[in-house]
Amino acid sequence: MQVNPQQLLDDGFIILPQVVPPEQLDSLRATYETIVERQHRIWAGELDWDVPVAMDYKPKQPRVVLSAVVDAATADTVDFSLHDHTLGVSRQLMQAPDAAPVGMFLMSNPATDHGPDPWHRDVVPDRLAPLRGLQADMLANAPGYVQWNIPLYDDDVLWVVPGSHRRANTAEEERLLTENARAPLPGGVQVRLKAGDGVVYSNLILHWPSDYSTKLRRTIHLGYRSFGGALYPYDTHFYWDLGFTKHLSPASRAQFERFAQLGAQERDRIETLFRAMLAKDAATFRETLALLHPGETGRMVAVVLLSKKAAQIRALKRPEIASLPRNDRAVAVGDQRVSLYLLEDLAGRFSPEETELLWQRFAPLDARLQDATAHPTPGFQGNESRYVSNEMPANFGVDDFITGWDESA
Numbered sequence: 001m002q003v004n005p006q007q008l009l010d011d012g013f014i015i016l017p018q019v020v021p022p023e024q025l026d027s028l029r030a031t032y033e034t035i036v037e038r039q040h041r042i043w044a045g046e047l048d049w050d051v052p053v054a055m056d057y058k059p060k061q062p063r064v065v066l067s068a069v070v071d072a073a074t075a076d077t078v079d080f081s082l083h084d085h086t087l088g089v090s091r092q093l094m095q096a097p098d099a100a101p102v103g104m105f106l107m108s109n110p111a112t113d114h115g116p117d118p119w120h121r122d123v124v125p126d127r128l129a130p131l132r133g134l135q136a137d138m139l140a141n142a143p144g145y146v147q148w149n150i151p152l153y154d155d156d157v158l159w160v161v162p163g164s165h166r167r168a169n170t171a172e173e174e175r176l177l178t179e180n181a182r183a184p185l186p187g188g189v190q191v192r193l194k195a196g197d198g199v200v201y202s203n204l205i206l207h208w209p210s211d212y213s214t215k216l217r218r219t220i221h222l223g224y225r226s227f228g229g230a231l232y233p234y235d236t237h238f239y240w241d242l243g244f245t246k247h248l249s250p251a252s253r254a255q256f257e258r259f260a261q262l263g264a265q266e267r268d269r270i271e272t273l274f275r276a277m278l279a280k281d282a283a284t285f286r287e288t289l290a291l292l293h294p295g296e297t298g299r300m301v302a303v304v305l306l307s308k309k310a311a312q313i314r315a316l317k318r319p320e321i322a323s324l325p326r327n328d329r330a331v332a333v334g335d336q337r338v339s340l341y342l343l344e345d346l347a348g349r350f351s352p353e354e355t356e357l358l359w360q361r362f363a364p365l366d367a368r369l370q371d372a373t374a375h376p377t378p379g380f381q382g383n384e385s386r387y388v389s390n391e392m393p394a395n396f397g398v399d400d401f402i403t404g405w406d407e408s409a
């Protein structure tokens with residue numbers, strides 16, 4: 001399947017017919033139903049499964065984490081995330097040599113009506129870089145992350161504001177979202193998908209889950225990140241680990257092993273970069289940053305994203321967090337239970353003292369990312385944040401960041 005990457009950059013989303021090959025629709029519906037039933041039995045406490053339920057059960061949008069409940073008889077659900085129409089298209093759109101599924105989910109309907117959710121962009125200011133930085137990075141280098149909804153039954157829950165992935169909220173949007181974030185926005189478009197069609201989009205776009213009703217919903221929800229593209233993606237989690245791949249065919253398993261290797265290679269680079277910072281070795285820092293983010297434009301966004309990782313591994317070292325059970329540890333550092341092992345792998349490479357020193361190197365940047373007078377911006381996710389939601393620090397580039405190390409020990 002051929003797509004035009006420019007269309008995603010222009011509009012923020014692309015609707016594609018027959019992402020599920022028609023001859024596969026019935027069988028995928030059947031295997032997904034098996035998975036949904038299994039998940040409901042796990043949620044009801046009637047069934048133990050080898051992987052704990054990965055994410056909190058959301059009553060309004062019950063979500064199945066595929067890797068947590070798949071078995072050999074339902075492995076076609078995972079194989080579909082490796083299909084040319086999903087993985088292949090994602091790789092084209094991200095213009096990268098490699099792409100990997102970050103998360104493989106199924107969104108299903110709730111048992112009772114929950115109505116509309118708020119309009120939002122999938123941006124948590126505490127965890128990512130300011131929106132305008134993420135957007136500029138994407139527009140200069142191609143997206144490093146794309147997200148999909150692929151319904152197995154007709155689905156028009158999702159709305160988007162075309163083009164809003166390229167800009168901040170307008171003043172009118174701010175006003176309307178503040179009044180009522182659960183109503184149509186000017187220019188908003190309902191994404192009407194027939195069974196088997198798909199929409200692939202930048203999750204920086206203003207989007208709206210317009211109705212969590214009891215109407216049958218079985219919508220495959222996939223996220224992909226790039227590897228080897230021009231930028232460092234803002235979503236580097238895998239919401240899976242290799243354990244689940246024992247259920248897959250050898251060919252599919254080999255693909256996931258390769259994705260895990262690419263992730264491990266990236267963490268090695270991050271370690272090298274952090275160690276260069278500890279040693280105030282600017283040359284190695286620049287070299288490694290250019291490996292993580294080859295595009296010249298937007299490197300500072302990568303530095304901001306890496307500062308968030310440094311903050312997370314620092315938090316993991318705090319005794320009161322380190323001693324928590326895994327799920328609570330993940331929540332405390334803003335991660336997910338299934339992906340925490342990746343962060344802990346990185347954290348395990350540094351002593352508590354190194355982690356503190358690393359944070360001192362990031363502190364001048366972190367201070368510039370905060371604004372004590374900031375008021376909550378509508379359309380963002382997460383709790384009220386002291387971090388600026390829209391604008392990157394002005395006049396503060398990689399050179400300034402490196403110069404700032406001299407202010408620390």
Ligand SMILES: [Fe+2]
Binds near residue numbers: 121122203207
């Ligand atoms: Fe969202």
